[in-house]
Amino acid sequence: MSKIAILGFGTVGSGTVEVFCKNKSNYCKNTGKNLDIKYILDIRDFPESPYADKFIKDFNVIVNDPEVTVVAELIGGKTFAYDCVKRALEAGKSVVTSNKELVATKGAELLRIAAEHNVNFFFEASVGGGIPIIRPLQQCLMSDEITSIAGILNGTTNYILTKMLKEGAEFAEVLAKAQELGYAESDPEADVGGGDACRKICILASLIFGEHIYPEDVYTEGITSITKEDAEYAANWGGVIKLIASAQKFGDCLEIVVCPCFVPVESQLSGVDDVFNAILVKGTATGEVVFYGRGAGKYPTASAVVADILNAVRNESKNIIWKEKGKESCVVDYEKQKHRFYLRANADKTKISGLFGDVSFLARQNAPESETAFITPEISREELNEKCKNMNVLGKIQIMYAFDEERT
Amino acid sequence: MSKIAILGFGTVGSGTVEVFCKNKSNYCKNTGKNLDIKYILDIRDFPESPYADKFIKDFNVIVNDPEVTVVAELIGGKTFAYDCVKRALEAGKSVVTSNKELVATKGAELLRIAAEHNVNFFFEASVGGGIPIIRPLQQCLMSDEITSIAGILNGTTNYILTKMLKEGAEFAEVLAKAQELGYAESDPEADVGGGDACRKICILASLIFGEHIYPEDVYTEGITSITKEDAEYAANWGGVIKLIASAQKFGDCLEIVVCPCFVPVESQLSGVDDVFNAILVKGTATGEVVFYGRGAGKYPTASAVVADILNAVRNESKNIIWKEKGKESCVVDYEKQKHRFYLRANADKTKISGLFGDVSFLARQNAPESETAFITPEISREELNEKCKNMNVLGKIQIMYAFDEERT
Numbered sequence: 001m002s003k004i005a006i007l008g009f010g011t012v013g014s015g016t017v018e019v020f021c022k023n024k025s026n027y028c029k030n031t032g033k034n035l036d037i038k039y040i041l042d043i044r045d046f047p048e049s050p051y052a053d054k055f056i057k058d059f060n061v062i063v064n065d066p067e068v069t070v071v072a073e074l075i076g077g078k079t080f081a082y083d084c085v086k087r088a089l090e091a092g093k094s095v096v097t098s099n100k101e102l103v104a105t106k107g108a109e110l111l112r113i114a115a116e117h118n119v120n121f122f123f124e125a126s127v128g129g130g131i132p133i134i135r136p137l138q139q140c141l142m143s144d145e146i147t148s149i150a151g152i153l154n155g156t157t158n159y160i161l162t163k164m165l166k167e168g169a170e171f172a173e174v175l176a177k178a179q180e181l182g183y184a185e186s187d188p189e190a191d192v193g194g195g196d197a198c199r200k201i202c203i204l205a206s207l208i209f210g211e212h213i214y215p216e217d218v219y220t221e222g223i224t225s226i227t228k229e230d231a232e233y234a235a236n237w238g239g240v241i242k243l244i245a246s247a248q249k250f251g252d253c254l255e256i257v258v259c260p261c262f263v264p265v266e267s268q269l270s271g272v273d274d275v276f277n278a279i280l281v282k283g284t285a286t287g288e289v290v291f292y293g294r295g296a297g298k299y300p301t302a303s304a305v306v307a308d309i310l311n312a313v314r315n316e317s318k319n320i321i322w323k324e325k326g327k328e329s330c331v332v333d334y335e336k337q338k339h340r341f342y343l344r345a346n347a348d349k350t351k352i353s354g355l356f357g358d359v360s361f362l363a364r365q366n367a368p369e370s371e372t373a374f375i376t377p378e379i380s381r382e383e384l385n386e387k388c389k390n391m392n393v394l395g396k397i398q399i400m401y402a403f404d405e406e407r408t
Numbered sequence: 409m410s411k412i413a414i415l416g417f418g419t420v421g422s423g424t425v426e427v428f429c430k431n432k433s434n435y436c437k438n439t440g441k442n443l444d445i446k447y448i449l450d451i452r453d454f455p456e457s458p459y460a461d462k463f464i465k466d467f468n469v470i471v472n473d474p475e476v477t478v479v480a481e482l483i484g485g486k487t488f489a490y491d492c493v494k495r496a497l498e499a500g501k502s503v504v505t506s507n508k509e510l511v512a513t514k515g516a517e518l519l520r521i522a523a524e525h526n527v528n529f530f531f532e533a534s535v536g537g538g539i540p541i542i543r544p545l546q547q548c549l550m551s552d553e554i555t556s557i558a559g560i561l562n563g564t565t566n567y568i569l570t571k572m573l574k575e576g577a578e579f580a581e582v583l584a585k586a587q588e589l590g591y592a593e594s595d596p597e598a599d600v601g602g603g604d605a606c607r608k609i610c611i612l613a614s615l616i617f618g619e620h621i622y623p624e625d626v627y628t629e630g631i632t633s634i635t636k637e638d639a640e641y642a643a644n645w646g647g648v649i650k651l652i653a654s655a656q657k658f659g660d661c662l663e664i665v666v667c668p669c670f671v672p673v674e675s676q677l678s679g680v681d682d683v684f685n686a687i688l689v690k691g692t693a694t695g696e697v698v699f700y701g702r703g704a705g706k707y708p709t710a711s712a713v714v715a716d717i718l719n720a721v722r723n724e725s726k727n728i729i730w731k732e733k734g735k736e737s738c739v740v741d742y743e744k745q746k747h748r749f750y751l752r753a754n755a756d757k758t759k760i761s762g763l764f765g766d767v768s769f770l771a772r773q774n775a776p777e778s779e780t781a782f783i784t785p786e787i788s789r790e791e792l793n794e795k796c797k798n799m800n801v802l803g804k805i806q807i808m809y810a811f812d813e814e815r816t
Contacts, residue, residue: 019551019693030550124548130694132540132548139547140532140540142438143427143714268700271679285427285711286538289701292676299693306551 002313003038003067007084008075009046012098015302016072017051020309031313038068059084063091070312072305073097078105089113089121094315096308098125098301104199108212108324120319122308127153127200128277130300131293137207137281138320144283146208150246150400153200155275155296156184156191157223157243162273165231165240171224183275193222194243194258201245204279205256206322209249211330213256219334221259230395232364233344233373239264242272244400253332261400262342335381344373344395355387375399410721411446411475415492416483417454420506423710424480425459428717439721446476467492471499478720480713481505486513497521497529502723504716506533506709512607516620516732528727530716535561535608536685538708539701545615545689546728552691554616558654558808561608563683563704564592564599565631565651570681573639573648579632591683601630602651602666609653612687613664614730617657619738621664627742629667638803640772641752641781647672652808661740669808670750743789752781752803763795783807
């Protein structure tokens, strides 16, 4: 007897119930257990729902019911959701969640509590929606030394950047259209500001690094200042602009960042368009592996949640373990790291060459004479900002570093 | 105490020993077990090897040693390898293998024997080299109904096709170069004839269908008749030529095939070049997911073998189960299925329109006047071959069906 409780009947919660109920007989056959959803916790009433008899409003009912072995937390946020997850784990119930904010901020603690109570805490759906990434990292790629991960982890910003590039539209108008289509929230800050991608790369980085990496330690830059002119220069350079979240190990240190990047067309990430996500993992022995798919959406995310539920029911996979953060952060100061940058400024080429040395100039049609765009040599953000102080900078975007080349 | 035996010290075998020994202390820490390679079985002598003291020539030593809990079969073929795997499983040892021929022909039987003896039989490395695909299908996507899989599963043919397209070279010269570079065997038949890809799609199809699909039931066509002219027409059509292995469920039936296809540039498979592999999986809830990486090679394959060894040591994942084949094959007669085709022939447009109805003609530079190339409407291979009887056909390639559209 394995009964499941669903917390939250929003988009992912209702999708999870639908996917589960549609395939329930298969799941029972394959796990050899009599599985069912016993409770759905939501503050709202759903009298018309076919699952109306399962709704409850008191979480204590779930915690105190010994029949419930797996709890799926699909509420979001880190206050009530955190409290529920912690209490469920302490009550000896496995928990699965799609809540990236919760995992990115409280993951180490919740994994420790799960281990102490010999239950599972799974969160495959928290990164990449329906794309299998956490379990493959944990179970397939753990034989190798994973040195870096870079991904397009936010569908909303990728949709916006794709439209800007392909239709020559401006950021504000594409954002408005994305909101109309339901791809972007009415408050789009977490998406366009990079915060959502930041939480996801923290989860992936914690996995490969074995130590909790917290969002506040990550240099994060969104896409709000990107213009269609920048996209034109990216094309001239031989690439596209993508919001890249990346983490790279250097010995005991970790370089982690979320920022828009010029991505060369040769990269497998350059062809990832619209709301799709992709994650590029590099291992010493395995080389490059890419996982691609729908990074969000009701059913893709729900199918990942249900897969976690089934894995928790089987209770055959051990939890991931990552340590809580030590006294000294392993995250290097991103603004001191050297990268190449695209810059667009009102400045003449002589001045730019004088300031930056050996740069490559870019061109676009109908550019005003006063505008110069170029790619810098390797330079830290700190130095770059210093050099830009006396320049009228119109655009500034990092070049995604080549994962094929060793960096120093 | 978990000791490991390696069978075969060829490319994958020696890579497996290297990867394992390099990371051994991590593996011991992470599994909490005192892991080591105890034996390496090979008929050859390696007196200079740093592992010289581990070599043995008698498999009985391994079977009779109770310390050995995991055997990695990296010999290949289905005679001696089959015998070893069967005996190891019967002796209560888990087995991991990269041997696609063995899994594609004996998988159901070996999985049954493993289940009977409560041990694991894992074969992540048999498909896609270092790309995690079998475990993600089994553990992440099993919550969903997987309706189709299509992949570029053979690196050698993909390298040849990429060179033909990008450099306008002929098949024979590229094959010779691939052999020189070590990308192709001196007997390239299994690669260029499609047999290798066929074994791999059989393994994936068996996984999603739950019933063993055997290579002899699969319509298989290689790339030996592809010319650079066909590649030019593919470009004119808006795509590339790839050797596609695919399996698609229709209720209780399965359509499975290996053949060169025109793949549209919009497809995630079109940009998979050189020796890389990619597998596109489509599920009802998940939508499209793509797995991309190095489908072969010493270290990528070895890292997948080692991951399987570690999973077997932990003994926490259940085996996949697929039934042995029933009396009636579920595989539909591929030559009766309707698809669209590219045809190149010495025939005039009037005759072609008369024979095929509504076709789309293609063009290429410097084509002889007598040559006509076009895309047919949906037609079965049987009908197509009948219509082609009285035509001088120069090229014939299937159009990859759109995975986004429902087919009837």
